[in-house]
Amino acid sequence: MVDFAFTPEQRNLYFEVRRFVEEHIVPFEQDPRWTRHGPSEELRSELQALARKAGLLAIHLPPAYGGRGLTHLEQALAFEAAGYSPLGPTALNIMAPDEGNMHLLLAAGDEEQKRSWLLPLARGEIRSCFLMTEPGGAGSDPGLLATVAEPVGSGRYRVRGRKWFITGAEGAALGILMAKVPDHGPTLFLMPMDQPGVRLVRQQETIDGSFTGGHWEVALDGVEVRESWILGALGEGMRYAQLRLAPARLTHCMRWLGGAVRAQEQALAYARKREVFGAPLGSHEGVGFALADNELDLRASRHWIWWVAWLLDRGERARHESSLAKVAVAEALFRVLDRCVQVMGGLGVALETVTARLFLELRAFRIYDGPSEVHRWAIARRLLGRQQPISPFAA
Ligand SMILES: Cc1cc2nc3c(=O)[nH]c(=O)nc-3n(C[C@H](O)[C@H](O)[C@H](O)COP(=O)(O)OP(=O)(O)OC[C@H]3O[C@@H](n4cnc5c(N)ncnc54)[C@H](O)[C@@H]3O)c2cc1C
Secondary structure, eight states: OOOOOOOHHHHHHHHHHHHHIIIIIGGGGGOTTEETTEEOHHHHHHHHHHHHHTTOTTTTSOGGGTSOOOOHHHHHHHHHHHTTSTTHHHHHTOOTTHHHHHHHHHHHOOHHHIIIIIHHHHTTSSOEEEEOOOTTSSSSOGGGOOOEEEEEETTEEEEEEEEEEEETOTTOSEEEEEEEETTTEEEEEEEETTSTTEEEEEEEOOSOOOSTTOEEEEEEEEEEEEGGGEESOTTOHHHHHHHHHHHHHHHHHHHHHHHHHHHHHHHHHHHHHOEETTEEGGGSHHHHHHHHHHHHHHHHHHHHHHHHHHHHHTTOOOHHHHHHHHHHHHHHHHHHHHHHHHHTTHHHHOTTSHHHHHHHHHHHHTTSSSOHHHHHHHHHHHHHHOOSOOOTTOO
């Protein structure tokens, strides 16, 4: 049975996180240490110290890693509340790419890998990045992976290649690297970022700005990696990356839903207060309809998220469904932000408002974790390959 009847404890979880973010994190939104390339390391540490004190750091993880072992549905509540400020997920240590990387380590790491990397990540002592996309190579089509890990004997490999759009590469201690091993195929390696040959080429100027460390082009000039650093299994990199992708897509949706709720609240407040042509702005039908359309998109997004979270909680992989949800939510939330900007007039595009910053974030979200078109293409392929009639019960 599909049941979204949350217990009082689950409802409290939402309000606990939301109160924490409103009271302790929102005031930092004017802090100059929130730069165009995300919150600085110093700001990140300060925010995480507050979350630690409040008992909210990495709450999604199992108790062995200091969390509360939240279900996917409970994560939907907590992550939406955290996303009320673009700095909230960083404070709670549930921001990408660390959150997705922690999930992958939890699912695929051996005990030693978890002890070395997952524990310090969960405590916020280190950061990580995920190195997959390449200039001219892997991107929408991961089959174009060009970075090679060549075996050099004694369980060692030499990696050559170039990556870009690597979020948080600067300052990260761990890189989860996707490279092709000859005769085996794509493989994930847990690569210390201070390994000789890892070179940060340049920080990329992008329109978004909520990820600590920004985004980097990274050269891998003969980096030595070891067999014991393989995450999962040799040649199984794509399969293990999929383990990360479905839940990671959904947690992005959860966090940005919280941001879109915040923007809608700001647009509503502006539409109530501002008077134009002799009446409150919101009473003009064109503005009221925009706010109503936002409500439709916000609720639809939340229901997409809850449904896929519910599937994941049942142990389903939900690849098709998380793909559907990613497109629907990324596009709906972008529409919400676009309308909020319009309702707020000049103020809507002024970066002094969090709405303008969120608008830029939501535009970027239509690209990462699979551009909308790539998801649509995969959805269409699955539909065309399916023979059974359409029914409410077919996957
Ligand atoms: C803010 C941000 C952060 C990122 N962080 C990371 C990171 O930490 N690590 C990492 O590895 N990567 C990261 N990326 C990269 C991201 O995963 C890629 O940008 C994304 O997969 C698209 O790949 P691409 O840029 O190579 O675009 P391309 O592969 O060149 O595709 C360009 C466009 O072509 C269209 N397209 C592609 N295939 C099809 C198709 N079959 N049918 C129809 N249209 C199609 C889509 O509209 C797509 O946007 C990040 C990107 C951004 C914007």
